[in-house]
Amino acid sequence: MSDLVTTEDLDSRLEKHRTELTGYCYRMLGSAFEAEDAVQDTMVRAWRSFEKFEGRSSLRSWLYRIATNVCLDMLNAGNRRARPMDLSGPTPVARAQLSARPEVTWLEPVPDGRVLPSVTDPAERAVERETIRLAFMAALQHLPPKQRAVLILREVLAWKASEVAELLESSVASVNSALQRARATLAESEPAATDTANPLDEEQKELLERYVAAFEGYDMKALTALLHEDATLSMPPYDLWLQGHDNIVGWMLGVGSVCRDSRLIPTVANGSPAFAHYHPAEDGNGHTPWALMVIEIVDGRITGINSFLDTDRWFPLFGLPPRLEKE
Structure with a gap:
């Protein structure tokens, strides 16, 4: 297929690259919504400057150059998105207080389908999922913008x-140097190797089924048996996070006891198993959204429960129902 495209079919050619560009911008920016804004800006810039595109590079490379510049411009504002665990130490449940931080603080979840293009190579597919995990995304945020771009590319x-080097209008030596520095930084805060969700093996499926039964039944003994001893619980936009069985169970039996009689509906986020968490509705009729819960698993145990509470943002993005009717 020729990369010398006409304006008549440009729109369809651009759209073919939207998903992979969104994945690239998401890894750069740490926000699903900012990534989509960046890609839309990229598409607009491509339309406006298409007459200057003379086919010296591929259309894909040209789009990545535009997207990189858009992301670097956005990152020049200095925002580095984080998880609660990146900002402070864990809080004992006895001293736990809910303190919200602005939306722009937090690393945001994303539906796999928005950022992972369809690929047939299993190894390539595994890398795609591995590199949108929350832990990997959080590690990327420690890199300066250009090093981040080099490492991702x-x-x-x-x-x-x-x-x-051509994309960044730099030299090969400069690119290799940036990659070495990026690798060294990641080695200092190496992301945990949590399990990805697709496909789940039988052990993982059983673990998640037991988790749903324990959570919906509010059986803390059963829940504790599924958690790694150093498991964490976080709840953006609150900066509080808890670690360990006693603190997590203490929270769920205290302030978190509003979660009794909840329902969990399975989904996938950031290449990981996730659940739409619904609370009993105040009017007593069914259940209403409470959190998008992203689960991290290592060696057959749950190591992280990441509950993103801004359901007005997350549930529409993930195509989740706004209410579960009473059965």
């Missing part, structure tokens, strides 16, 4: 150093 998307 080279290690995630498997671009050649010469291709990245």
Whole structure:
């Protein structure tokens, strides 16, 4: 297929790259909504400057160059998105207080379908999922913007150093140096190797089924048996996070006891198993949204429960129902 496209079919050609560009911008920015804004800006810039595109590079490379510049401009504002665990130590449940921080503080979840293009190579598919995990995304946020771009292009998307140098209008030596520095930074805060969700093996499926039964039944003994001893619970936009069986169970039997009689509906976020968490409705008729719960699993135990509470943002993005009717 020729990369010398006409304006008549440009729109359809651009759209073919939307998902992979959104994945790239998401890894750069840490926000599903900012990533979609960045891609839309990229598409608009591509339309406006298409007459200057002379086919010296591929259309895909040209779009990545535009998207990179858009992301670097957005990151120049200095925002670095984080998880609660990146900002403070764990809080003992006895001293736990809910303190919200602005939306722009937090690393945001994303539906896999928005950022992972359809690929047939199992190894490539595994890398795609691995590199949108919350832990990996949080580690990327420690990198300066240009190092982040180099690492994603080279290690995630498997671009050649010469291709990245051309995109960044830099030298191969500069790209290789940036990659070395990025690798060194990630090595200092190496992301935990949590399990990805697709496909789940039988052990993982059984673990998640037991988790749903324990949570919906509010059986703390059964829940504790599923948690790693150092498991964490976080609840953005609150900066509080808890660690360990006693603190998590103490929270759920105290302030968190409003979660009794909840319903969990399975979904997938950030390449990981997730649940739409619904509370009993105040009017007593069915259940209403409470949180998007992203689960992290290592070696057959749950190591992280990440509950994103801004359901007005997350449930529509994930295509989740606004209410569960009473059965």
